Amino acid sequence: MPALDHESAPRISRLQMVPPDLTARRILDWAGLLNARDVGGLPPMHGGRIRPGALVRSDVLTRLTDEGRAALVEHGVRTIVDVRSAGELAEDDVYPFAADDEVVKYLNVPFSLGRDADAWAEIKARYERAETREELNRIDLDGHRAGLVAIARAVADAPPGGVLVHCHAGKDRTGLVIGLLLSLVGVADDQIADDYALTSLNFEPLIVEWLDRMTDDPRERQRLRGLAEPRREVILDTLGYLRGRYGSALEYLMAGGLEQPYLDRLEARLVERP
Template sequence: MAARAGRELDWDGCFNVRDLGGLPAAGGRRTRPGALVRADNLDGLTEAGWAAVADHGVRTVIDLRNAIDHRPRLPRPEGIGLVRVPVDELAGNVRWWREWGHLEGTPLTWAAYLEYVPKVAASVVREVAAAPPGGVVVHCTAGRDRTGFASFVLLTLAGVAAADIAADYLLSGPNHRRAAAALGHPDQTLEIAEIQTRSGRTATQVVTDTHATFDAAAYLTKAGLPDSAVAAARERLLAPG
């Protein structure tokens, strides 16, 4: 298991990878280490990076990007499957960007996903529930926005408190800056901070407010997931009680 510090993982070719295990959850339990990893773009993984993915026990990759964005440097190793939940396509690209694109880079988009595109959350949870034995990694491009939303849904379903979800979300900021510097991309830190400031709420407040009105199990059932799938995903995420 390649790790930098705490839950952060060192996968060569990625910059923003964390195991979501070990977080306090409902009923005195904790999220299960190795069950769920959040990450940025896996396309740049080197051979050593993919070896670290496999060594961590990951057997399923959930890619939240559109298929056209998939440009892997190397093929996935045998034994690691890929499923797609193309968030932008499910949201409806043109309408989504027209109405909510100005909030990109912040958790301000999460409530809009929940209200207008329930199939996004439902699809992510369905794939986690249906995945074969082994760990699941969820990723988009930067591992912050779409991945942040998917992680929020899954951690809330597991009974993780808003404060812990927000604290995890904030870890992506420094990692994103590191990635931008390494790849020669512009640093969006100030731009994102301005968006958040104009909203009148900090990122932590937004996560807390969204969490307070989100009954994950009821929402997913209403979105069409059977109770068995909701329960299977939750139990998969939790360490034995």
């Protein structure tokens, strides 16, 4: 995997475009990361707010520096839920948190958990036919419910402190996880979409890194860029599809086996009442 040039990569370079309010305060400038933020402060429709520090999203932590690690711990993160596959983990040269870390608990809960060979063949065929990120997210909702339920359980069962969820870029798999959890506790679609779109603040280096790994062909790079760009319309479509096919985030997760005690713990963990 090509290394990112941290000297030339922008560091929250477009933050001036974000008003100095809740949104700006949620951006986490942790050394080594390009796409980290706290979803705390978003308002569920039935009152209260998402508890600041309770749920953090980011890109992969392999680039986190010692300074960045210290900032993560100071922010209150005490559990990391890494949703990457075993194959992706095998490519890591270094990871800043071990399974036996005494301060931060590390969990690998793959997004693809519970996916058998037959299911993967069907998902892969649908992936290959897909032309938009919206289609890919729909496929992920249909094909990866077991993994999404397992991730929700891991967040619910985490020890006291903040939970950080990450995949590689912190956009697609992480975006789906965060979108589901926020929708579950009543955050409006527009608020979820605004959070999703914040990924664009610093995402260009990650897009280029991914494109360099995928292809040198200019036309294919242009097509793939369309799949990679974090547009708020993507998550709005995903949430609309979720309701149209499954009813709601609650119904989707419960039908996948998430029991009421986990739902109660998620609500208590994520939502802060007045």
